[in-house]
Amino acid sequence: MNELTVSVSPHLRSGRTTRKIMLDVLIALCPALIASVFIFGWRSLLLTGVSAAMCVLCEYVWEKLLKQPVTVSDLSAVVTGVLLAFNVPSTMPVWELLVGDAVAILCVKMLFGGIGCNFMNPALVGRVVMFFSFTADMTNFPAPAGTVDALSSATPLALIRAGSIGWSELPQILLGVHGGVLGETCAVALLLGGVYLCARRVIKPIIPLAYLGSCLLFMWIFGSPQPVLAIFSGGLLLGAIFMATDYVTTPTTDLGKLIFGLGCGLLTALMRCFASSAGAVTFSILLMNLVVPYINDLTAPKPFGGVEAK
C-alpha cells in the first residue's frame, strides 16, 4: 500500500490565493498606468517599473538577511511599488522615489512583520515621508504633454479653491489631462479599475462608495464651490479605490468598512475645505488606519446563537 496523506478537514480548498488577489489589483491599476503614459509620457512607466522593482528588492534583501522565507512572489510588494509611484509627479527624481520605496517596505511593512502585520498603508507612509523630505519635487506638477492652458499645470483642486473652474472643465478632469501626480489624474481609468476589483470580488464597493459619498456630502455642507468636481480631482479616487481598500489596514466587517469610509470622507472634506488640501486623502486614510482596531472591536459580528459569557 502506498503512503496516504492524513490531514485535518477540509480536504478541498478554493483557488483563491494572495498572489491572485494582488495580480487582480495590478490588473486594475493598468488602465491608470496606461492613461498616465498618454498624459505625462514614458517617464510614468519608468518610475512605476523602478518603484515596483525597488519594493520587491527591499523585501527580498530583508528576508534573505533575516533568513526568513522569501515572500516576494505574492506580488504585494509590486502593488506597493506601483501605488507609491502613482503618488509622485512624473518629474520626480528616481532616487527620491527609491527612498520612499525603502521606507514603505522596510519601515512600515517588514519591521512590523511583513505582509498582514503593518498597521498603516505602506505606500501612503512612503508618500508622506517623500512629501516632507522632498516637498518641492513632490508638489511640482508637470503639465500634460502638449497642453498649455491654465488647468494644465495647476491641479484642479487648487483651481477649485481659487474658484476659477467650472463645469466646462469636467471632461478634462475625468480624462485626467491636467496637472497632478502620475496615477491620480485619470478618473475614468481609476473607476474602471475599481469596477474590475468589485467584479472580481477582490474588494467590496462599501469603502469607496462611503468614502466618495460622504466626502461629497461634507464638502457640500462645508461650502465647497465645486464639490462634484472635487470628487474627481486630486488623489481621492486613487485613495478611495486602491488605498482605503487595503485589507490589512481596513476593518473586517461590512459595518466597519462603512464607518471607515465615512470617517475618511469626513476627514478629507475637513482638510480640503479648511486646511491645505495637499495630502488630505493620504492623511485621512492614515488617520483612519490607526483606529481600525477599535472599529473592528466595535463592529465584531455577533455569533449565530452566541450567548454572552457570565
Place this chain on the structure above:
Amino acid sequence: MPHRKNTADAVPERMPTPATVTIPMSMHIGAPAVPVVKVGDSVKVGQLIASPGGFVSSPVYASVSGKVKRIDDMLMSTGRFMKAVTIESDGEQAVFEGIRPPEVTDLKTFLDAVRDSGVVGLGGAGFPTAVKLSVKDLSQIEAVIINGAECEPYVTSDTRTMLDDVDWIADGIALLQKYLEVRRVVIGIEANKPRCVKAMEAMASGMTGVEVKALPPMYPQGGEKVLIYNTTGRVVPEGKLPIDAGAVVINCTTLAAVAKYIKTGMPLVEKVVTVDGSAVREPRNVIAPIGASMQSLFDFCGGFKSEPKKVLYGGPMMGIAVPNTDFPVMKNTNAILALDEKDAVLPEPTACIRCGSCVDACPLRLMPAAIEAAYNKRNVDKLRALHANLCMECGCCSFVCPAKRMLVQTNKLAKGLIAADNAARKAEADRKAKEAASMPGKEAAAK
C-alpha cells in the same frame, strides 16, 4: 464551492459479500457496544453481536453470515484503538431466524424499537437515534426537520434514499406523527436536487402536516443549526440542543432505516455508500455490508485509475482522512473518497492578509482569523469571548482563505484549550471547596 454530485444518477448496486467484515464496537457517539459473541461462534445476518454499553450507545448486528474469527482491538480513524468483531463470511448470507418486526404500540415500545434497530445518525454524526428521539416533553417539539440537504460535495447517498426509498421515508414520518405526536414535518432539501424535491413533494401531498422546503444549494446547508434556521427561522442558542429551539432534526436515510426495521425487523446491517473521488475509476453508489473494508468497495468500483494519495470517510469538507484502505464501512459512513495527488496535496499556508473572507464565509458568524490569533497567544479568555466553541468545523473558512491558513484545525485546538482550561478551573474550585470543608475553624473565624 463545487458540488461534484457525479453519482446522483447511480442507482445503488450491491457489492459481492466480502470474505471478512470487521465491525467496530463504536460506530456511534457514546459508550462502545459490548460484544455478546465469542470467537468461533456462528452468526447470521441480522444477529445481535454486541449490545449497547449504556444509555447513549447502540447495539451492533452481524452484516454477514459466518464465523466470528477475531475479537480484538483495531485502530480507528480517530487514532484510538477500539474493540472490533471480525466475521469470516460463509458466502451464504443466511438471515438470522430471530428476525421479526418489533411490536410497537406506544411511545415506549417505539423508542425501544428504534434503539434495537441499531440506527444512529447516518448523515455522519452517528448520534444514537433512540437517544435523540427520547424527548422528555413531547409538546416541546414544534417541528421535526428531515435533513435531505446533503450539502457535502460528492456525497449522494441521501439523494438515493429520497429517490429510491420514498415509501420508507413516508413510513418513518407516519411513525413520528403517531408516536411523537409531531404536528409539523419539514423536509429540507438543497435545490440542486430537483428530482428529490419532486419525489418528496409528491409523497408529502398525500400526507398531512408535511412540507418540503427547497433550500439554496449552499454548503453547509445541512449543518444542524443552519438547517433549523433556514427551515423554521429558529436559532439554537450556544450550548443548547435543537429541542431548545423546538426542533428535532433527523437525516432522511436515518429515518428510512428506522422505518425499515419496524416494518421488517431487519436491523441496520448495510449502508448505501457513495464511492467517488479523483482516483476512483468508476464512481458509483454501493450497497455495502457494515464492516466491509474500504478496499473491497474501491475494488467493486473498478479500482483506482490513478494512485490514491488521500482516502476519506465522508465528503471533502468534513470527512476524515485514514492512513490506509483497510478501514471498514461503518454505520455512519455515507461516502468514501479516494483523491489523487493533485487533490490530496494541500497548499502551504502563507501569512494572513486580513481580507475578512473567513468572517464572511462563517455560517455561524465567527471570526476564524481572530480565533487563530487568540489561539496562537493561548489566550483562553479571548477564545471564549470569540465563541470558539460554537464552531461546527464545517470548513468554509479554510476553504475560502486565500492565504490557505488551517483555520479549522486551529479552531479544533482552540476548543481543546478551552476544555482543558475548564477542567483546570473545576479542579481548582473543587480543591478550594475541599479545603474550606476541612478547615471549619478558619471559616468561622472569617465570619
